[in-house]
Amino acid sequence: MNNWQEQWKTNVEKTVxxxxxxxxxxxxxxxxxxxxxxxxxxxxxxxxxxxxxxxxMLARTREKLDALEKQVAALEQGLSxx
Numbered sequence: 598m599n600n601w602q603e604q605w606k607t608n609v610e611k612t613v614x615x616x617x618x619x620x621x622x623x624x625x626x627x628x629x630x631x632x633x634x635x636x637x638x639x640x641x642x643x644x645x646x647x648x649x650x651x652x653x654m655l656a657r658t659r660e661k662l663d664a665l666e667k668q669v670a671a672l673e674q675g676l677s678x679x
Contacts, residue, residue, distance in 0.1 A: 609633050
């Protein structure tokens with residue numbers, strides 16, 4: 598799990614624990630903890646840093662693709678002029 602996921606999980610756990618402490622709902626709190634842990638692990642999420650890295654990589658790839666498309670167009674133009 599990512600750092601923010603761990604923090605979120607910890608915050609939820611603490612909140613549920615505080616709300617259910619010394620009540621008949623304590624067992625429900627344990628079940629809620631297991632539920633949230635399971636649900637969080639199933640989420641397919643990335644950190645903002647990972648997202649930003651992918652955006653930058655995609656931008657560089659787009660620039661390279663544009664340059665290659667221009668080269669191909671120039672080569673095609675050169676071939677059609679012969």
